[in-house]
Amino acid sequence: MxxxxxxxxxxxxxxxxxxxxxxxxxxxxxxxxxxxxxxxxxxxxxxxxxxxxxxxxxxxxxxxxxxxxxxxxxxxxxxxxxxxxxxxxxxxxxxxxxxxxxxxxxxxxxxxxxxxxxxxxxxxxxxxxxxxxxxxxxxxxxxxxxxxxxxxxxxxxxxxxxxxxxVDAKHFYYNEEVREAKREELGLKDDQFVVGHVGRLSYQKNHKFILEIFREVAQMDASAVLMLVGTGEKEEEIKEQIKELELEDRVMMLGNRGDVAELYQAMDVFILPSLFEGIPVVGVEAQFAGLPVLFSDKVPTEVKFSSKCQSLALGAGPEVWAKAIFESKDTERTSSYQDLADSPYDxxxxxxxxxxxxxxxxxxx
The missing domain is CATH 3.40.50.2000 (Glycogen Phosphorylase B;)
Incomplete structure (x- = not known):
């Protein structure tokens, strides 16, 4: 051996x-x-x-x-x-x-x-x-x-x-029953719009900008919720910014989780405005989960294999990102994965x- x-x-x-x-x-x-x-x-x-x-x-x-x-x-x-x-x-x-x-x-x-x-x-x-x-x-x-x-x-x-x-793609494929059960567990209402992010609470992942984006989304949709999954050295700094932006009731900080595959089901859109990346595993997982995904232009385009992905410039500002997020609101979630079956990321x-x-x-x- x-x-x-x-x-x-x-x-x-x-x-x-x-x-x-x-x-x-x-x-x-x-x-x-x-x-x-x-x-x-x-x-x-x-x-x-x-x-x-x-x-x-x-x-x-x-x-x-x-x-x-x-x-x-x-x-x-x-x-x-x-x-x-x-x-x-x-x-x-x-x-x-x-x-x-x-x-x-x-x-x-x-x-x-x-x-x-x-x-x-x-x-x-x-x-x-x-x-x-x-x-x-x-x-x-x-x-x-x-x-x-x-x-x-x-x-x-x-x-x-x-x-x-x-990743093990079949573990992430969209399932309506899982979505409903997980949202109920998290106390989310059927009509609440969930913007999701999974990543270490670190400089690289750009949470300061995530919160600026979500502030704009929250003004556009009174039901919108931001779901942050992960822990890291920037946690206290992020919590302080949430208070400053008066978003305490709109941001869910879930920490490190073993049920990330189910949390993707509960989300409506996934954002990754990173300052730099290799090939982000969470971006791969989110695509297999059928989510619309917004990457920053600092994320290599080779990660994109789903038609529901788009890249946005970090310099475009939070308003542009919020508009793109809001426009993705009606993207159909489906359990069909025919276009993903041959992906090297499976x-x-x-x-x-x-x-x-x-x-x-x-x-x-």
Whole structure:
């Protein structure tokens, strides 16, 4: 059996983590197993499922600059104790430089960098992240990306392979009964118009603009409700803005949820005005759910496979976005998915991509 070490920040319910789990659930686990090296001290949402599927979860020191000496010491000891890993696959964008550097020093032959974004968060590690992005080719020897734009951003002119951010499409197909039950559970009336967003409460997802957009929508439709799903470092800031805009009774902050597929059913339109994205998994899921989807022009167009999608410029302003949202109000929701059946974003079409890739690296037929 091949054991692949997947390097992540953590395994909470978020985009790349969900993508990884979709592939993990569908590979032949008699031949390939995923183990996960996380960089958080506490268990994550998916840890129990990983263990149930035969995987292992390890907790490495956090990637703070002051931790680097201790981190590399820990990693050297880890690889010495785990000679079974011939492939290390890292998903933390430019920060992948650190685990892959440790893997190279330990003599791991196959070191995969996987790009999931088209920009870098501007936090206190931003200068280091930029440096690591340019240093990444010195420690990685294989390159993957969620899309063309993400690959070009991270690797420049180097060759890379695209691995679709695939989901289990049938889990998201529209179902009227599920919609009615979920809306009743959430206390939503039949005639309430629900604008939905799923994403980490972070700079990248642009919640400040989401709230400005919804303020305009709320003025156009007295029944409109904004549903925000996710947690993150901007939570208190977002709550404060909701108060300032006097939208406390119109915004539902649902936190991290395990029923996201059902929440899509309860929505009427999905918006993703992100400042940057790779291929957003939530945008894929929302399309399979039959929702009209409004992406910002910073989201790569390759994510769009449904006729109900459109892109809007961030610079167009909240009024333009609100008008487009309101115009989508009467979009028909249907359980028909004929036009989506062949999408590479359906895990049933793409589940063997990683499995075959790993086997090829190790010359296994």
């Amino acid at each position: 091949i054991r692949i070490l997947q390097c992540v920040n953590d395994m909470h319910r978020a985009g790349l983590e969900t993508m990884l789990m979709n592939y993990y659930r569908n590979i032949d686990r008699n031949e390939i197993q995923f183990d996960f090296l996380t960089h958080r001290p506490n268990p994550s949402d998916y840890d129990d499922e990983i263990l149930s599927l035969g995987g292992k979860v390890y907790y490495a020191p956090r990637l703070y600059p002051q931790n680097y000496p201790a981190y590399f010491k820990w990693m050297a000891k880890f690889f010495k104790e785990h000679p079974e890993y011939q492939i290390v696959h890292s998903h933390i964008d430019s920060m992948s430089y650190l685990p892959l550097k440790a893997a190279k020093k330990a003599g791991i032959p196959h070191r995969i960098a996987h790009s999931h974004n088209t920009s870098i968060d501007k936090d206190f590690k931003y200068p280091l992240k930029q440096l690591f992005r340019f240093e990444l080719p010195h420690v990685a020897n294989h390159y993957l990306a969620c899309g063309q734009d993400a690959g070009k951003f991270m690797y420049g002119k180097r060759n890379f392979m695209v691995v679709p951010n695939a 895990i049933n079409n793409s589940h063997n991509i990683l499995e075959n890739y790993y086997k090829k690296l190790l010359n296994i037929k």
